[in-house]
Amino acid sequence: MNEARAPEEPVVCARCGKTAESVPVTWTCSVENGRREYFCEECARENIRAIEGRLDSSWW
DSSP: OOOOOOOOOOEEBTTTOOEESSOOTTOEEEEETTEEEEEOHHHHHHHHHHHHHHSOGGGO
């Protein structure tokens, strides 16, 4: 028997608001306080660069 499924809601970037029909493989997911948030490729790259920029040189 085929069951009707509710359509999935579009995915929204938690930082810039960009939307996608489904989660693209290039997006990043973060779980905070039990809530899943997605970040588009551009926002994820900017955030990673900002984190890397604050690391001590001993990490490299």
